Amino acid sequence: MTPLDQDALASLFHAGAAQASQALALWLGRPASMLIDRLTRLSLIDAVGVLGGVDAEPICGCGMRVTGALSGGLLLAASDTAGLTLADLILNRPVGCSTNWGELEQSAVTETANIVGCSYLNAIAARMPGDRSGGILPSPPQFIRDYPAAVMEAAVVSQAAASETVVLAESAFRLAGVPIRCGLVFVPDRNDFDLFGAAWNEPRS
Amino acid sequence: MTASPDRTTGFHSDAIPIGEIGVARDSGVLRTFVGSCVAVVLQDRRRRVAALAHVMLPAANGRVTPPGKYADTAVPEMLRLLSLLAGDSVACTAMLAGGARMFAFGAGSPIGDQNVTALERALALVGIPITARDCGGACGRRVSLDVATGSVTTEMVGRGIQALEEDRR
Numbered sequence A: 001m002t003p004l005d006q007d008a009l010a011s012l013f014h015a016g017a018a019q020a021s022q023a024l025a026l027w028l029g030r031p032a033s034m035l036i037d038r039l040t041r042l043s044l045i046d047a048v049g050v051l052g053g054v055d056a057e058p059i060c061g062c063g064m065r066v067t068g069a070l071s072g073g074l075l076l077a078a079s080d081t082a083g084l085t086l087a088d089l090i091l092n093r094p095v096g097c098s099t100n101w102g103e104l105e106q107s108a109v110t111e112t113a114n115i116v117g118c119s120y121l122n123a124i125a126a127r128m129p130g131d132r133s134g135g136i137l138p139s140p141p142q143f144i145r146d147y148p149a150a151v152m153e154a155a156v157v158s159q160a161a162a163s164e165t166v167v168l169a170e171s172a173f174r175l176a177g178v179p180i181r182c183g184l185v186f187v188p189d190r191n192d193f194d195l196f197g198a199a200w201n202e203p204r205s
Numbered sequence B: 001m002t003a004s005p006d007r008t009t010g011f012h013s014d015a016i017p018i019g020e021i022g023v024a025r026d027s028g029v030l031r032t033f034v035g036s037c038v039a040v041v042l043q044d045r046r047r048r049v050a051a052l053a054h055v056m057l058p059a060a061n062g063r064v065t066p067p068g069k070y071a072d073t074a075v076p077e078m079l080r081l082l083s084l085l086a087g088d089s090v091a092c093t094a095m096l097a098g099g100a101r102m103f104a105f106g107a108g109s110p111i112g113d114q115n116v117t118a119l120e121r122a123l124a125l126v127g128i129p130i131t132a133r134d135c136g137g138a139c140g141r142r143v144s145l146d147v148a149t150g151s152v153t154t155e156m157v158g159r160g161i162q163a164l165e166e167d168r169r
Helices: A006-028 A044-048 A080-090 A103-126 A148-160 A190-200 B071-086 B112-125
Strands: A032-043 A059-068 A072-079 A136-138 A142-146 A165-175 A181-188 B021-025 B029-034 B038-044 B049-055 B093-098 B130-135 B141-146 B152-156 B160-163
Touching (some): A006 A032, A006 A080, A006 A103, A006 A181, A032 A044, A044 A148, A044 A165, A059 A080, A059 A148, A072 A080, A072 A103, A080 A181, A103 A142, A103 A181, A148 A165, A148 B029, B021 B029, B021 B071, B029 B038, B038 B071, B038 B141, B049 B071, B049 B141, B071 B112, B093 B141, B093 B152, B112 B130
Parallel strands (some): B093 B130
Antiparallel strands (some): A032 A165, A059 A142, A072 A181, A165 A181, B021 B049, B029 B141, B038 B093, B141 B152, B152 B160
16 A cells, blocks of 8 residues: 655545534534644654643543544544533533533534544545545444543554554634534554555654 | 653653653652553652652563553663662552553553553562552543652542552551
């Protein structure tokens, strides 16, 4: 298989992020803007801190295991406040109504992750090189509420077993008119080295 | 506060990043977050020195840097750093926290149990008893060591803060 160069890889994940942003806007009926959109290579320490450092409050989110033409872990994450606001919007409640993580609130976030995550992966799958066009299969999203560093630690362990650096695709979105900012992080498995060959090399200056 | 790791003398900062080892003498607080990783604390109460390592994987398999990342290299390195700090050989006890079965983002089996087992083996090899532990479950832990008192606390989302009780038998 032919590794993609840095620009082609960045373009692939940009397409995913753009589609995810549109899906989020459609799902919640509000304009969404993309705040972050990058494919990056970080030290292990920085990668674990992508969603928050040692003093960070717990986050909520959903994890999806991705297999097929692309393999790795996909995480949709937000602060507790943003997650509960998201649940309010989906459950058609006044913003601020949800105050804890009941079954309905968790389900609202899980469904959001399903829609946004699948849009992201579909856009990527449609642009994969010919020898990788076999489809991308996400697992059902699993609700997570935990410290950001603990979640990211689990996400990067596959790469960390072989390297002191981590390649990941990171995007973040903001919704108009409500205090919702959420992040979408894809961490490829180390065995996708052939596809990500260029990204694993030292970054270009 | 974060600082560049100094692998000659240990990580002199209160927040210990993944794969690193922090050391302190007499006072101070060492803390870290662990999910499937394990926080291992070694203390020599008499000499009032302590170390905390954030161990990520069971075995180095020949890799040497950073030693705190692997169970089998972290324990000897912690002992080296503590001896350096104490200016003498140390007699330590150990506490473990972490090793959760987190959501599996990547391929392979959950690694938390393997990390705990590898640390038990590494500690047994150098004759260090484990006096307290808070391991397993499905959530991450915020781990904090008060060097002056020797107390270790763990905090989990939804469970709150818990002090590790030493088994003094």
